Amino acid sequence: xxxxxxxxxxxxxxxxxxxxxxxxxxxxxxxxxxxxxxxxxxxxxxxxxxxxxxxxxxxxxxxxxxxxxxxxxxxxxxxxxxxxxxxxxxxxxxxxxxxxxxxxxxxxxxxxxxxxxxxxxxxxxxxxxxxxxxxxxxxxxxxxxxxxxxxxxxxxxxxxxxxxxxxxxxxxxxxxxxxxxxxxxxxxxxxxxxxxxxxxxxxxxxxxxxxxxxxxxxxxxxxxxxxxxxxxxxxxxxxxxxxxxxxxxxxxxxxxxx
Amino acid sequence: xxxxxxxxxxxxxxxxxxxxxxxxxxxxxxxxxxxxxxxxxxxxxxxxxxxxxxxxxxxxxxxxxxxxxxxxxxxxxxxxxxxxxxxxxxxxxxxxxxxxxxxxxxxxxxxxxxxxxxxxxxxxxxxxxxxxxxxxxxxxxxxxxxxxxxxxxxxxxxxxxxxxxxxxxxxxxxxxxxxxxxxxxxxxxxxxxxxxxxxxxxxxxxxxxxxxxxxxxxxxxxxxxxxxxxxxxxxxxxxxxxxxxxxxxxxxxxxxxxxxxxxxxxxxxxxxx
Numbered sequence: 344x345x346x347x348x349x350x351x352x353x354x355x356x357x358x359x360x361x362x363x364x365x366x367x368x369x370x371x372x373x374x375x376x377x378x379x380x381x382x383x384x385x386x387x388x389x390x391x392x393x394x395x396x397x398x399x400x401x402x403x404x405x406x407x408x409x410x411x412x413x414x415x416x417x418x419x420x421x422x423x424x425x426x427x428x429x430x431x432x433x434x435x436x437x438x439x440x441x442x443x444x445x446x447x448x449x450x451x452x453x454x455x456x457x458x459x460x461x462x463x464x465x466x467x468x469x470x471x472x473x474x475x476x477x478x479x480x481x482x483x484x485x486x487x488x489x490x491x492x493x494x495x496x497x498x499x500x501x502x503x504x505x506x507x508x509x510x511x512x513x514x515x516x517x518x519x520x521x522x523x524x525x526x527x528x529x530x531x532x533x534x535x536x537x538x539x540x541x542x543x544x545x546x547x548x549x550x551x552x553x554x555x556x557x558x559x560x561x562x563x564x565x566x567x568x569x570x571x572x573x574x575x576x577x578x579x580x581x582x583x584x585x586x587x588x589x590x591x592x593x594x595x596x597x598x599x600x601x
Numbered sequence: 602x603x604x605x606x607x608x609x610x611x612x613x614x615x616x617x618x619x620x621x622x623x624x625x626x627x628x629x630x631x632x633x634x635x636x637x638x639x640x641x642x643x644x645x646x647x648x649x650x651x652x653x654x655x656x657x658x659x660x661x662x663x664x665x666x667x668x669x670x671x672x673x674x675x676x677x678x679x680x681x682x683x684x685x686x687x688x689x690x691x692x693x694x695x696x697x698x699x700x701x702x703x704x705x706x707x708x709x710x711x712x713x714x715x716x717x718x719x720x721x722x723x724x725x726x727x728x729x730x731x732x733x734x735x736x737x738x739x740x741x742x743x744x745x746x747x748x749x750x751x752x753x754x755x756x757x758x759x760x761x762x763x764x765x766x767x768x769x770x771x772x773x774x775x776x777x778x779x780x781x782x783x784x785x786x787x788x789x790x791x792x793x794x795x796x797x798x799x800x801x802x803x804x805x806x807x808x809x810x811x812x813x814x815x816x817x818x819x820x821x822x823x824x825x826x827x828x829x830x831x832x833x834x835x836x837x838x839x840x841x842x843x844x845x846x847x848x849x850x851x852x853x854x855x856x857x858x859x860x861x862x863x864x865x866x867x868x869x870x871x872x873x874x
Binding site: 395414416427472474 | 768770772773778785789790864865866870
């Protein structure tokens, strides 16, 4: 279980102190899909970086199964907004890299990589270079590469944010299917309300800066979720409810800026 | 020439473009052949002074000098020097360039001396090193290596500057060892730029080879060319010049092809829309 205990983060911007996060307390239970939603500048990505051990919180601490997270680890696998595949390796060897880096043999790594590429629907593209794939396919490969680390938790930083609208819809359905099969704990940062509702068991809404947990809303849509789920009235109701709550935060952010 | 291009029919321009895209070597080869042809013709018509030989004569000379065994000991001797110096200088430059690129404090230590010594013409060091070691092969190789160090060092270092943050974080996320990150992220990421440096150094190694063979008690192809000029043996002189040029060209193409293979994925990245 991943825990954020009273996380706070302040940045020094020249002479100004900017409070990005304040008193964030969250519990991510095993196998749960949590989405973190918030207006831009609410510190969503910063929170994710802190959860992954990439940045240190100013106050509070992150624990994974009761031991503190002080640096990145293979148990907390990160998926970046850009696929960030190594352009010099083909897709199979990109996905194999985490296993090789962990001391696995190249043969074993490539076998696992091929299995994972099958899972994310990239059969037949093993020999292709990243530059030869579309944005959606690159992001699939990036997810497979993170799965190759064998993590307990998947931290996803707006992974579909750079994709076009149609590809994004399909990738959400794909991710839902992959998560269903793997039963990983997922923390998914997004600014897209529909995406958050469709994917999440819960949606954590952050307030405008300083980012605090404004709402923590369970999403009780049936699983498995698919294209039909997206048309359901329940999803629309959740979407509208969250939009109203988010609007309050955006207004607050704008008032603060003015 | 270019002024007439605008009046050429669009169709023929298109087909020229097609040839240039599919067989990029056609145009350079054609230009070389045209120049050589003009040179040959001028020689045939008696328009050239007697110290400029015709291309066919030079090729004939090279063949006969190879047959009588004059040329290849000179070539091998010079080539050994150039490539040994290149290998030592560029290997040190490559490793130091990457290390100073990824480690700020190490960069601070090494960058100063490198920047200070960079503008010194390395040939000028030849007599200085010769005072210690004598005008022998070791001195020549050291001077060639020194010259080859800088382009590779500077380019490899600049190649490390552009490494994406995500790649660094990926290494941390995977708890990869320092050596693993260096080998599988830093080296390949910096390689395209380092190869630019390697090609510069390779060309420099030939320049320095020639220079160090001419100065002092000359040996090898460089000194043979110089002596041939003094003795009025223009056949050996031209043969030497063309052979140096040809070997340099082949070596550069070899390096280019190997480099292109190693950085294939990155080259594709550049073509992405």
